[in-house]
Amino acid sequence: MRIPWLKNRNIPTKLGIFIAKQRVDICALSAGNDTISILDSSAFGDVSELVKTLNSMISKHNLQASTCHVVLSNQLYQLLQIDKPSVPDDEIASTLPFIAKEFISESIDTVVFDYFSVPNQNKINLVYCAKSLVELIVTAIQQAKLELLTIGIEELATANLFNTSADANRKSTQMLIAQQDYQEVNLTIIHDNQVYFSRRLRGFSRLRDLKEHELDTSLLDNFSLEIQRSADFAVSQLKLPEVKEINLALPSTSLEPLIARLQLNFTIPVISLKHAYISEHIDTGFLPAIGGALEKL
Numbered sequence: 302m303r304i305p306w307l308k309n310r311n312i313p314t315k316l317g318i319f320i321a322k323q324r325v326d327i328c329a330l331s332a333g334n335d336t337i338s339i340l341d342s343s344a345f346g347d348v349s350e351l352v353k354t355l356n357s358m359i360s361k362h363n364l365q366a367s368t369c370h371v372v373l374s375n376q377l378y379q380l381l382q383i384d385k386p387s388v389p390d391d392e393i394a395s396t397l398p399f400i401a402k403e404f405i406s407e408s409i410d411t412v413v414f415d416y417f418s419v420p421n422q423n424k425i426n427l428v429y430c431a432k433s434l435v436e437l438i439v440t441a442i443q444q445a446k447l448e449l450l451t452i453g454i455e456e457l458a459t460a461n462l463f464n465t466s467a468d469a470n471r472k473s474t475q476m477l478i479a480q481q482d483y484q485e486v487n488l489t490i491i492h493d494n495q496v497y498f499s500r501r502l503r504g505f506s507r508l509r510d511l512k513e514h515e516l517d518t519s520l521l522d523n524f525s526l527e528i529q530r531s532a533d534f535a536v537s538q539l540k541l542p543e544v545k546e547i548n549l550a551l552p553s554t555s556l557e558p559l560i561a562r563l564q565l566n567f568t569i570p571v572i573s574l575k576h577a578y579i580s581e582h583i584d585t586g587f588l589p590a591i592g593g594a595l596e597k598l
Contacts, residue, residue, distance in 0.1 A: 317593025321374035328590035365446040372458040372593040378430035458592030479550040525566035550574040
């Protein structure tokens with residue numbers, strides 16, 4: 302989500318800030334963006350405490366004057382796929398408030414809209430969140446003496462972890478299955494460095510708590526079925542090459558046994574998410590902040 306009244310300068314991104322209902326995470330990249338220099342998280346009782354909390358975190362790490370990309374937790378916005386408006390591309394953004402009246406119950410004056418295209422389809426993904434939240438974020442960034450470049454969403458930020466210039470990898474179809482806190486599991490399909498499809502898998506939030514002896518259950522078979530349906534949809538409806546890998550980023554203490562159990566249901570490799578910035582000691586909860594730090598304008 303690019304906020305129209307913000308400056309859009311071509312400055313290398315250094316800081317990603319992930320905002321959820323009850324926590325804020327930050328990821329700072331070292332000069333050259335080749336390693337993570339800072340990862341930190343701070344909890345709060347309510348997002349209204351964001352200004353104080355973020356200011357304290359930025360001061361603690363002496364990050365003032367950094368450029369930043371903010372990433373919203375999927376708790377804080379709505380994402381709808383709708384038909385692409387029959388207007389020139391440069392007029393789509395201005396038509397969103399009028400189109401959205403058909404799809405949302407909130408007052409148009411109380412929300413902020415943005416969109417991103419669905420590749421190869423005559424559809425767009427409509428994103429909206431409370432205007433008061435955006436105003437709060439702008440205030441928090443200003444108080445922390447940062448320069449805000451964009452406000453993005455969780456699905457697009459985590460997809461940045463698959464950005465690559467290597468032709469073979471860039472053209473492959475990847476599936477990411479991720480979860481934050483105790484939210485529903487989110488499934489995203491990425492191809493050619495673009496998000497083609499995203500959905501929330503309802504009813505699987507307790508996967509993170511399953512112990513190794515609990516993995517042989519119908520829950521995992523149902524989970525596998527939803528994954529397979531999405532993989533089939535990518536090929537049959539989105540006309541993509543078959544999914545190359547199923548990447549898991551779940552906060553489970555039994556992740557490797559879980560992967561082994563899921564692999565029994567697939568010929569596609571099921572793996573834990575790999576990235577140059579992600580090591581075994583990094584909590585998967587930081588992935589949206591890392592993805593935000595990797596955002597390119």
